[in-house]
Amino acid sequence: MLHFFFLLRIVTFLFAVFTSGVDNVVEVDVNYWENGVKNQQVDVLLHKEDKRVFVDAVHDAKKMDEDKLIRTKPSLTINIMSKEGDYKGYELWITSDGKSYMESLDAADGGMFKLSKSSVKELTEFLETKGKADVIQNDVEFEE
DSSP states (O other): OHHHHHHHHHHHHHHHHHSSGGGGEEEEEEEEEETTEEEEEEEEEOSHHHHHHHHHHHHHOEEOSSOOOBOSOOSEEEEEEETTSOEEEEEEEOBTTSOOEEEEOSTTTOEEEEOOHHHHHHHHHHHHHHOOSOOBSSOOOBOO
16 A cells, blocks of 8 residues: 555656646756765756756656666756656766766655666756766666
């Protein structure tokens, strides 16, 4: 029964945030990690195309079977704010080999997700234009 409740909450959130896609998102706050340290400056993305990169990445991510923790420091921390005022936080690991991951920071929706190849490509291109975040060389290191 508890699993059903959490599944229902996830479905409700996804419906609310992604039914109209990026049009239901007010802003995306991006905090870059450099040399394993979270930068204190936050970029607030308000332009539709910038927001779309992150909203699509979250929407297209696939939940991993096992919730392994990643030892490697992330590339980004993002917060997506919907028009309803809900914030959802995520950490993203963008790797040079195309295997990239996302962790939901919300306890109810938590878990590790694998990002789609198209999302990795768009995120990498976005990061290259900003020049602020680390793209992780090769793959991430998982805890055992």
